[in-house]
Amino acid sequence: MNPGEIHVWRVPLDDEQLLEPTAGEAARAARFATPELQRRYLRSHAALRAILGGMTDARLDFAVTEMGKPFLPTVPHLKFNLSHSHEMALVGVALEVEIGVDVEWIRPMPEYQSLAQRFFPPSQAAEVANQPDFFRRWTRIEAALKARGVGIYAAGTELAGEWTIEELDAAPGYAAAAAAPCEGMRVVLHDFPDGGREQEAGDQGANW
Numbered sequence: 001m002n003p004g005e006i007h008v009w010r011v012p013l014d015d016e017q018l019l020e021p022t023a024g025e026a027a028r029a030a031r032f033a034t035p036e037l038q039r040r041y042l043r044s045h046a047a048l049r050a051i052l053g054g055m056t057d058a059r060l061d062f063a064v065t066e067m068g069k070p071f072l073p074t075v076p077h078l079k080f081n082l083s084h085s086h087e088m089a090l091v092g093v094a095l096e097v098e099i100g101v102d103v104e105w106i107r108p109m110p111e112y113q114s115l116a117q118r119f120f121p122p123s124q125a126a127e128v129a130n131q132p133d134f135f136r137r138w139t140r141i142e143a144a145l146k147a148r149g150v151g152i153y154a155a156g157t158e159l160a161g162e163w164t165i166e167e168l169d170a171a172p173g174y175a176a177a178a179a180a181p182c183e184g185m186r187v188v189l190h191d192f193p194d195g196g197r198e199q200e201a202g203d204q205g206a207n208w
Helices: 023-029 035-053 112-119 131-148
Strands: 005-012 078-085 088-095 100-105 164-167 174-180 186-191
Touching: 005 035, 005 174, 023 035, 035 078, 035 088, 078 131, 088 100, 088 174, 100 131, 112 131, 131 164, 131 174
Parallel strands: 005 186, 078 100
Antiparallel strands: 005 088, 078 088, 100 174, 164 174
16 A cells, blocks of 8 residues: 555455454444344454454554544554445545545435435535435545544535545445545555455454
8 A cells, every 4th residue: 555545445244254353343233233233333344454454563452533533543644444334335544644435325215305405515415416416425525524533513514625535336226435635545446355364453442
C-alpha cells in the first residue's frame, strides 16, 4: 500500500468465517436478534482483523473516538473503516488519511424521499430521481461523514473542502462508495480473502 491510495476489500458475508471471534466481538454479536445478524457481524469483523493483520506486526488493540469511530492507538498511521449491509461488507484502509466507506443493499424503501429531505444536504435532496439513486447518493454522503468521524450527527450539511469520493462496484444489488478529505486519492478494489494473516487482537474500549 502506498500513500495516496484507498484500498477497499469486498467481503461476502455468506462465506465461511476465517478467524475465531475475540471475546468482545462474541459479546457484541450476542446482542443481535437473530443468528443471521450475528454471523454477518462476526464475519465482517473477522475480515477486518485479517486485513489489518496483514499490514502491521502490532497488536490490534482497537479503541474508539468520542463519536464512535474505531482506530488503532498503536498504529496511528493506519486508517481504516468498515461497513456492512445485508450479505456484503466493505473494509477500507489507507495510510495517514482518514477514510470512510459505506455499502447499502438496495431494498424497497417507500419513504426514501422524506429521508432525503431529512438527511441529505439541500443541494442533493431535491435531485433524488428514484430509489436506486437515493441509495447511490446515500453511500457517498455516509462515506464522507464516516471519514470525518461524525457519522449521522452531521447529516444534512453541505460538504466543504477538497475530497475524493468514489462510487464502488460492491456487488449486484448494492450501492457503495469510499471517501477521503483530500483530492486525487486512487481507489483500489480487492475481493476478500486475498491475503491477510491471523493475528492476536485486543478489545480495549471497542464497542462497534
